[in-house]
Amino acid sequence: MDEGEKRERYAVLVKSLGYTIDNNEKKRKDAVLPPLPLKNKDQPVVMRIAPNPNGPATIGHARGIITNGEYARMYKGKFILRFDDTDPKTKRPLIDAYKWYAEDCRWLGYNPDEIVIASDRIPIYYEYAKKLIEMGKSYVCLCEKEDFKRFKDNSKPCPHRDQSVEENLEYWRGMLSGEYKEGEVVLRLKTDINNKNPALRDFAIFRIIYEDHPRISNRYCVWPMLDFESGIEDHLLRVTHIIRGKDLIDSERKQRFFYDYFGWEYPVTIYWGRIKIHEFGKISTSSIKKGIENGEYTGWDDPRLPTIRALKKRGIDPIAIKNFVISLRVNISDITISMENLYAENRKIIDDKAKRYFFVDDPIKLKVKGIDNSVEKHVKIPIHPNFPERGYRELNFKDVVFITSKDYNKYMNSIVRLKGLFNVRIDKNEVYYAGDEIKDLPIIHWLPSGLKMRVISPEGTYNGLGEEGLENSIDEVVQLERFGYARIDFVDKDGEIIAYFTHK
RNA sequence: GCUCCGGUAGUGUAGCUCGGCCAAUCAUGUAGGGCUCUCAAUCCUACGACACGGGUUCAAAUCCCGUCCGGAGCACCA
Secondary structure (H helix, E strand, O other), X not given: OOHHHHHHHHHHHHHHOOOOOOHHHHHHOOOOOOOOOOOOOOOOOEEEEOOOOOOOOEHHHHHHHHHHHHHHHHOOOEEEEEEOOOOOOOOOOOHHHHHHHHHHHHHHOOOOOEEEEHHHOHHHHHHHHHHHHHOOOEEEEOOOHHHHHHHHHOOOOOOOOOOOHHHHHHHHHHHHOOOOOOOOOEEEEOOOOOOOXXXXXXOEEEEEOXXXXXXXXXXXXXXXXXXXXXXXXXXXXXXXXXXXXXXXXXXXXXXXXXXXXXXXXXXXXXXXXXXXXXXXXXXXXXXXXXHHHOOOOOOOOOOOOOEHHHHHHHOOOHHHXXXXXXXXXXXXXXXXXXXXXXXXXXXHHHOOOOEEEOEEEOEEEEEEEOOOOOOOEEEEEEOOOOOHHHOEEEEEEEOEEEEEHHHHHHOOOOEEEEOOOOEEEEEOOEEEEOOOOOOOOOEEOOEOOOEEEEEEEOOEEEEEEEOOOHHHOOOOEEEEOOOEXXXXXXXXXXXXXXXXXXXX
16 A cells, blocks of 8 residues: 555545544645556666757646656656757757756756757767668668658568668768768668558658758758657666657657667656647647747747746746646546646645735725825735734825726725725715724725736736835735735836736 | 547546445535635535446456547658
């Protein structure tokens, strides 16, 4: 019985006896991943993530980072970040993305133990290619793409399949020294031309690309295909477990051919399905990139985006992301999940910490009638209602209040309580004092005056007045009462507070 | 078309390997209520699922077959 199971049983037992469980325990319970199948108990667990560096990490990537990183941690193993940047043309790497991605890992709490960049290791892949040619397991194919497809689809060997090792080595040298044009020639792995799965028949492992690589320029013109590079690396890095998208399921079948040729043991593989978020739809880094280029988004951390940087900017705690991701587990079926689940996790973490303040969105200035306005009233409201020992904030009222136009319209002609102050009846452009006693009235927030403030949310921007004190909460997540949580980003040169909406 | 996967409440999950303890777990959500000078937090209650049809068996969410629905791959992309 593992820890989680024990806890469950205990909880059931306790409940059956009529006791209640300490709530804090429930709240602080850290999400735990199910155990990993271990082939060899003595072998250290090595996990990896292998992104294409074309942008910073998104929530989808966070799933990979956290799950793999967490497993490495659970088994006191190693966590590797490897950039599979072997196509400078159609999957052109973004030079900043290498750095961004590593930063995102670190921020999520999973600093990679090792970072490997495939484009640094091309000669290694060449060595293994040469070995395969020498073993008679690989050949240079000069077929037109369409011709090869025809052969392949009919389980017919292409004319180059039976070339001698010497011929292949000669062609291979030619490839490396730039004697061929793009698309003219390719190195194939000799698999099984009769395999019932056409995807596995003599697939390409190297091709010619003359495009400059953003990191290493034009140093190479022969580039390995992902299936090859990734398979070689997983072996060289002694990766024990691979967790990857189910779209790569044929990749394993392909790689097993050369693992067999080399006599290597294939890592344990676990597949997961695609993750789709209600609020964002399917996440694709390339579409985000396009949106940034055409000005639709302000950048990779635009709060409307599902990137880790955007979530950070909005005040989502990395632990909340962890708990959220782990709750998804590792499942092969595609899932559609709502951000609400992430927000719920985040609320559990930030609510105890978040200072309370008022933010009056779309404010309306109202004169207060029916009371002696010559005296100033000092109102004290706790910074956090559940922790009065943290102190109070003070609002100094004198004859006018600002309330949101939403409340103004909603409570027109009715009596409401201005939190901490007194009751008023709302009328056109003014409010009338309606007593001090605390009755069963709607409670609304207000401000006697305030600082210009803007809250940027995925749905739009809210302009209004922020309570004094907010300007001292830079980089903190606060709760704007009756509005929602927000992270205070900065105060601009005009004194306006700029905040990002976290969630309700 | 060919290969290969998957289908538990609105959503995400546990259980499926080794059938019984499952009239099915937990979370989120929604609704109602308690507490509270926030529509937050917190507490209580309620709602809600084994895709369908057959079979095996004393017993099926769990094993087998079929149907339906969904997904992935079939690139000189990752």
